[in-house]
Amino acid sequence: MDDRTEQLNRAFAALADPTRRDLVARLAVDDATVGELAEHYDMSLQAVSKHVKVLGDAGLVTRSKEAQRRPVHLDADVFDLMSTWIERYRRRAEERYRRLDALLAEESDRERESEAEAS
Amino acid sequence: MDDRTEQLNRAFAALADPTRRDLVARLAVDDATVGELAEHYDMSLQAVSKHVKVLGDAGLVTRSKEAQRRPVHLDADVFDLMSTWIERYRRRAEERYRRLDALLAEESDRERESEAEAS
DNA sequence: CGTGTTGTCAACCCAATGGTTGAATAACGT
DNA sequence: ACGTTATTCAACCATTGGGTTGACAACACG
Structure with missing residues (x-):
């Protein structure tokens, strides 16, 4: 290691x-x-x-x-190291959350369209 | 707790x-x-x-x-919590380091002055 | 249904952790 | 040199943590 x-x-x-x-x-x-x-x-x-x-x-x-x-x-030095590590994955998790959010929005768009068709 | x-x-x-x-x-x-x-x-x-x-x-x-x-x-949420905690003390540690640095600079100023007087 | 796939639960092992007390060490003032 | 003060070392104990293996549960698919 x-x-x-x-x-x-x-x-x-x-x-x-x-x-x-x-x-x-x-x-x-x-x-x-x-x-x-x-x-x-x-x-x-x-x-x-x-x-x-x-x-x-x-x-x-x-x-x-x-x-x-x-x-x-x-x-302070090791705090830097930890902070860098955490920030890296915090950002990625948030990024992916926003993308999922967008995806769900898209899907509910499609659902609304289907419902519109069905009516 | x-x-x-x-x-x-x-x-x-x-x-x-x-x-x-x-x-x-x-x-x-x-x-x-x-x-x-x-x-x-x-x-x-x-x-x-x-x-x-x-x-x-x-x-x-x-x-x-x-x-x-x-x-x-x-x-991402808990990463936020950790990040906040660490950042808080990282900043303080760095702050105190800079102040110590300034203090040492002052002291060596004084030393140089004393030496100048002595010469 | 039964069967296979995927994941968790349970019991166990050993090493590491957080606490205790008591003895040892290191530097200081007198 | 001596005792005081501040800190660490050592041995011990109970609990947690990371790993194992074996049995069980839940669900999809034929």
């Missing part, structure tokens, strides 16, 4: 968890340490640390190495 | 699997039956059926009831 595929695997999987999406939402406001983040959740610090690790492995988040206070920072 | 949250849970989880993303890619070209889809994968029909079910539960895909041939059809 190529690298890009695995990155998408990890990124989508990371965001499938509501706690992690919430972490992302918080980090979008400002960088924060694991400890600070953990205060907002009803789970152990270790659990939050694990969640942050998952986000990190997915490349959604980076950490500055200035240990002691090593804040977590949101990174 | 509200409904929208669970929908995002399921949608992201659904797309975390490369087989399911590939199914989406195929369905973006044209509707297809489970059997047709299964031909392209090195796994049992039942496994593909399960994958399609997961996509269905996530609302990414619908099935027309015209039994015998009941094709799977891509649906």
Whole structure:
């Protein structure tokens, strides 16, 4: 499996968890340490640390190495990748929906014609 | 957990699997039956059926009831939801990145000034 | 009718995930 | 050097997830 595929695997999987999406939402406001983040959740610090690790492995988040206070920072790149993927198929689905719509309109045109003939 | 949250849970989880993303890619070209889809994968029909079910539960895909041939059809709505979510945080992350960039530029300005003073 | 085709259900297996607690590590102030 | 603070590692447990095979259901066609 190529690298890009695995990155998408990890990124989508990371965001499938509501706690992690919430972490992302918080980090979008400002960088924060694991400890600070953990205060907002009803789970152990270790659990939050694990969640942050998952986000990190997915490349959604980076950490500055200035240990002691090593804040977590949101990174835009992988969001780009996901966004591109989704947009691609969203557009195609919509496109095909519009075409189906047109097709149905055509068909009901034909039906109306038949009815006109029948009358 | 509200409904929208669970929908995002399921949608992201659904797309975390490369087989399911590939199914989406195929369905973006044209509707297809489970059997047709299964031909392209090195796994049992039942496994593909399960994958399609997961996509269905996530609302990414619908099935027309015209039994015998009941094709799977891509649906755009949930893609919208995901796209909106991701775009929101992608924009914020980029915004914060640009600001950091500006901040660093300012700092190196100051450094250059100090060096100029020192010389 | 019965038969073939298509799809789903059920039970099972193994790996991965999300949580726990307790111990270990790393950097900092004194 | 020492203890404090912040974070991670390790072991464990329960649940979910992706895959298998085998039996079943639904429908079209002869």
